[in-house]
Amino acid sequence: MTEGTYSTGTRIRELIVTPIAFRDPPLLNSSGVHEPLALRCVLQLVLEDGTVGLGESPGGSARLERLQTAAKEVVGRDVFDTTALLAAVDDALLPSVPSSHERGWTTSAIEVACLDAQGKLTGRPVSDLLGGRVRDAVPFAGYLFHKWAEHPALDGRPAAGDSWGEALDPAGIVVQARLMHERYGFESFKLKGGVFPPEQEIAAIEALREAFPDAPLRLDPNTAWTVETSVQVAERLHGVLEYLEDPTASIPGMAGVARSTGLPLATNMCVIAWEHLRPAVEQNAVQVLLTDHHYWGGLRRTRELAAVCEAFGIGLSMHSNSHLGISLAAMTHVAAAVPNLHHSCDTHYPWNAADDIVRPGVLEMRDGAVRVPTGPGLGVELDHAALDRLHRLYLESDIRDRDDAGYMRRVDPGFEARLPRW
Incomplete structure (x- = not known):
């Protein structure tokens, strides 16, 4: 230029x-x-x-x-x-x-x-700058977690609860899913696993299937399982899950699971950079890629990634981490501009929306979806x-880096962040 x-x-x-x-x-x-x-x-x-x-x-x-x-x-x-x-x-x-x-x-x-x-x-x-939207609203999944009822009292800080309550067993997960459905209209659900033995998490998925007979379901144990355990769980949940996300670590590990099961595998952990795509395709390690513009260099690069996935017949969804409204707006714009979005996207937004830094009125989660903002740019305004x-x-605060394992050890000194665990 x-x-x-x-x-x-x-x-x-x-x-x-x-x-x-x-x-x-x-x-x-x-x-x-x-x-x-x-x-x-x-x-x-x-x-x-x-x-x-x-x-x-x-x-x-x-x-x-x-x-x-x-x-x-x-x-x-x-x-x-x-x-x-x-x-x-x-x-x-x-x-x-x-x-x-x-x-x-x-x-x-x-x-x-x-x-x-x-x-x-x-x-x-922004969706226009990415080529134009192909959908007016972007579907999201209710993101379910095993969770404590409250943060424990530590360092003189009082215990802090929330409106979601405890979810430490299958019944608690179903209650949480019902709340997600009532508050935001989610029609599909993802459970963050890798917390309890696989049998308990299989039971949670089966309880969700009974409570929501037609809802697409997915399970993400964040590489907590060996290849052998992953295959066993995939066999148990074949026909129940739309996909199983990152059951085990590495492209070869995921490829080993894929060879032994017809259940689609998804990832946002072993394919997170452009150099990972070729070995993943060659080994048929994943059938669904969870895009994330934060990982891949931006919104335009995400559109390019979607085209690569289309060329190789890889399904597409979207990964999420704890985020606020600017990220949600960006996710919504790029998802609206991607023709081959095969699954509802992940979002942590319901867990963190109360502390948003954009003014209300534009980003509303209704019927399990967010309408694409039509104002200039991202369409959101910063709340200074x-x-x-x-x-x-x-x-x-004294928090400068995320440390899930360190925080857990303060509550449970015997906790080991060892993967795979089962």
Whole structure:
């Protein structure tokens, strides 16, 4: 692109990166349990004309440092010149961050902010900038977790409960699913497994099937099982699950399970970077890929990934981690622009929506779906008071990196974060 192609008003004046902390319930997983606070970074990409593009990234000290490095690289660049801009950020990170996956966490958040700004400048929603939406609403699954009734009292902090209550057995999981259905209208469900012995988690899925006879169901034990255990569970739940997600670790491990079962396997753990695609396809390790624009370098790269999956006959869904409304808006726009979205997307949003940093009224989970925002850019507006409050909470807290295993050991000193466990 030649110098001066765009107005100087489209050049970036600064990138403001704000680390925040927000409340998270005690959700159990194979690595331990969620701490009382989850971490994110909120990006404000400020242009010379005052336009602000919003982005959101997973938090943690390393990712915050990388975003701060990137902030120095983007100043003075044109917001429409995203290819060169993101390449410059990638080059700046490469000496200290050799993993393309890890660099993708940074470039994706900046690309979202650029697209939000571009949409505001042109008066078009981000889905239009991605080629146009093929659906007006994006379906999501109710994300179920085994969980404690409350965070325990530690370090002088009182115990903290929530409106979801305890879910430590199949009956509790069914109650949680009914609440998800009543509050948000979810028609499909995903259970985070790897917490209890496989028999108990099979029983939970069977209880969900009885309670919701027609609902698509999926189970994700986060590599807590050996190949042999994974095959046994897949055989038990064949015809019950729409897919089994990351039952065991590695592409060869998943391929071993796939050879022994007709149940589709999904991943967001062993195929998380472009270099993983070829061996996964060659070994037929996964039949469903859970995209995540935070992992793969942005929304446009996610569209490219969807095309690759279509070429090789791999189904598509979407991964989620604890997130707020900027990420949900970005997820919704890219999912709306992907023709081959075969399954409802994951989202943690119901667990964290009470602490959102975007103003209400645009992102509403109804009938298990989010309507695609039609306003310029992402279509959401930053709530500066909420951002300030959550930034203060971050500064006042002692949490700087996620540590599910460490938090679990504070409650259960004998806990071992050993995988596979069964």
